[in-house]
Amino acid sequence: MVSLWGSKNGEEQPEGEEGEETRGTSRPSGGPEPDERTRLLPPRNDGYLDPDDPAVSPYNLWSVRALRYLCILFLIITFLWWVLLLVSIFVSPPMMHSRGSGFFDFSYTTLTAGNLLVAILFFSIPSKPMEWGSLVVAFFLLIDMIIILAVPRIRAEEGWVGIASVIWATLIALYNVLTDRVVAWGKEEEEERLTGRKETRRSLREWCGVFTASLIMVIMIVVVILLTATLILRSRDAGLAPPGERYYVDGEKYQLHMACMGNVTYNAKGDKIPTVLLEGGEDPVEGTMDDWVYNAYKNGTIDRYCYYDRPGLGWSDNAPSPHSAGMTSDAFSEALAIAGEEGPWVVVSAGVGGIYSRIFSSRQKGEIAGLMLIDALHEDLLHRIAGPSRGFFLWARGIISPLGYDRLIGAIANGRTPEDRVYGRSAYQSGKYIKAKLQENLVADSLTKNEVSQARNIQEAQTPLVVVSSGIQVRKDSEWERKQRDLSTITDKLVSWDIVNAAPHEVWMTLDGRTILEKRLGELVRKK
Numbered sequence: 001m002v003s004l005w006g007s008k009n010g011e012e013q014p015e016g017e018e019g020e021e022t023r024g025t026s027r028p029s030g031g032p033e034p035d036e037r038t039r040l041l042p043p044r045n046d047g048y049l050d051p052d053d054p055a056v057s058p059y060n061l062w063s064v065r066a067l068r069y070l071c072i073l074f075l076i077i078t079f080l081w082w083v084l085l086l087v088s089i090f091v092s093p094p095m096m097h098s099r100g101s102g103f104f105d106f107s108y109t110t111l112t113a114g115n116l117l118v119a120i121l122f123f124s125i126p127s128k129p130m131e132w133g134s135l136v137v138a139f140f141l142l143i144d145m146i147i148i149l150a151v152p153r154i155r156a157e158e159g160w161v162g163i164a165s166v167i168w169a170t171l172i173a174l175y176n177v178l179t180d181r182v183v184a185w186g187k188e189e190e191e192e193r194l195t196g197r198k199e200t201r202r203s204l205r206e207w208c209g210v211f212t213a214s215l216i217m218v219i220m221i222v223v224v225i226l227l228t229a230t231l232i233l234r235s236r237d238a239g240l241a242p243p244g245e246r247y248y249v250d251g252e253k254y255q256l257h258m259a260c261m262g263n264v265t266y267n268a269k270g271d272k273i274p275t276v277l278l279e280g281g282e283d284p285v286e287g288t289m290d291d292w293v294y295n296a297y298k299n300g301t302i303d304r305y306c307y308y309d310r311p312g313l314g315w316s317d318n319a320p321s322p323h324s325a326g327m328t329s330d331a332f333s334e335a336l337a338i339a340g341e342e343g344p345w346v347v348v349s350a351g352v353g354g355i356y357s358r359i360f361s362s363r364q365k366g367e368i369a370g371l372m373l374i375d376a377l378h379e380d381l382l383h384r385i386a387g388p389s390r391g392f393f394l395w396a397r398g399i400i401s402p403l404g405y406d407r408l409i410g411a412i413a414n415g416r417t418p419e420d421r422v423y424g425r426s427a428y429q430s431g432k433y434i435k436a437k438l439q440e441n442l443v444a445d446s447l448t449k450n451e452v453s454q455a456r457n458i459q460e461a462q463t464p465l466v467v468v469s470s471g472i473q474v475r476k477d478s479e480w481e482r483k484q485r486d487l488s489t490i491t492d493k494l495v496s497w498d499i500v501n502a503a504p505h506e507v508w509m510t511l512d513g514r515t516i517l518e519k520r521l522g523e524l525v526r527k528k
Helices: 017-023 062-090 103-121 128-150 152-195 204-238 290-298 325-339 353-362 379-385 388-403 405-413 418-422 431-458 471-476 478-487 511-526
Strands: 245-249 254-262 275-279 304-308 345-350 368-374 464-470 493-500
Touching: 062 103, 062 152, 062 431, 103 128, 103 152, 103 204, 103 388, 103 431, 128 152, 128 204, 152 204, 204 388, 204 405, 204 418, 245 325, 254 290, 254 325, 275 290, 275 353, 290 304, 290 511, 304 325, 325 353, 325 431, 345 353, 345 511, 353 368, 353 431, 368 511, 379 431, 379 478, 388 431, 405 418, 464 471, 464 478, 464 511, 471 478, 471 493, 478 493, 493 511
Parallel strands: 275 304, 275 345, 345 368, 368 464, 464 493
Antiparallel strands: 245 254, 254 304
16 A cells, blocks of 8 residues: 555655656557647547548548539639629620620629639538528529510610529529538538448537528528519519610610600791700700600690610610710711601700710701700819719629619609609619719710810801800809800800809709790790
8 A cells, every 4th residue: 555655665666656657557658748639538449430530521522522623613614704794894895795784794693603602611511501591592593584584675685694694693503502412411421431420510610610601691692682672673664665766776786765756847938947856964854854845845835856865874775885975976866867867956955965965966067956055064074973983983883783772662662663763763773874874984084075075176166056054053163154154155156145043953943944945945946
């Protein structure tokens, strides 16, 4: 028996012998010193591996490895397609122009890339939330694909690029469901083969992976539901018939909407009375200028007028990028020719539309009977719509526009109608409108400015001119007032320059403004 105070038999044991004897029970003689990596339990002798052994992995199966390699390949393909679509927003590659905004196909491709990235990052951690989440995403993408293919107008706007993007997104979502099931099967197979049983527990790392993947999948589900809801709104809006016709222009790349009201008339001398051509301002003509011009028509001030929607506005398609004001004017001239419309014309425009109408009138030699500018933008102020910060905002706004949260809120909570969304107070929320404004921004201070500067030199000096300015704008912006004064000198035949004191930028919003506008328009139309 060992003494409490010393060694057995009262003999003092030499220092270190007890340590040697004690340590000898935990390791073989001459073995390495134990450290933090030393096993606490003896190795299994039943022929199976420990469940935590790295060798227990679904990657042992060639089918699982092949699925992972395919995921990486699909991600590379999707990324290249994503880059191409991003570039096409600014410069349309040959054969890749879609008549819509192009933001929907970009959104589908972004969703596909995110789906594949999540699948690769959490490939070896299959879970039911991932499987069911991918299945829900695939279900809503399948609905989107059916809507795009079934609604002719949406199918035409998205083109083969949009159709290919949504089909690819749907197939990848279904592929992820298959991948998750195969990896789960492979994991169970390898656990039973190498450990003797199916593992039911997860490590902390695996639980964190499952939680992160599930959270990302919930976000993707919300995104795809919003995409579907926005597509449903677009399908409703597609049923709103335009008050005129759409004409293919620019080599049948897109359609321009144009409408006319009234009949061609002649005066007592047999001369044809000019037709009024309306060029909208910042928004479509139907929701702005058409109201007061229609009243002028009903009052007999004018006999006939025509208007069109610039590319991306109202019922017109988006044009290929880049797209300048001169290109729009040429497209309008082409649409007039196809429709069989002939001058003379009295051109009426407002805001930024003044840039377009001036270019148009300078290219219609001998056909312009008058030019009316309503608080029009001067070419020296084009930098106000051409700033890089505004361009970035428009691009970012366009990227998220397919989610349609503002349009959905307007439709559900505020009772917005298809008319509101196509040409009314909610038109600015559509992807087409945003794409048109982005195109306008990109070339406003370069191509467009050069075109309108040339137009000023080409413009016939004897063209009758009317300038109507907003009194509010003139008072609060001295530079705007100076440029309005300069616009009154673009021809040598100024009929009138009116400043409507209490009128905003949209001069026709006040009674005095409408009265002056109708009066001056009548003078231009009846002027000999």
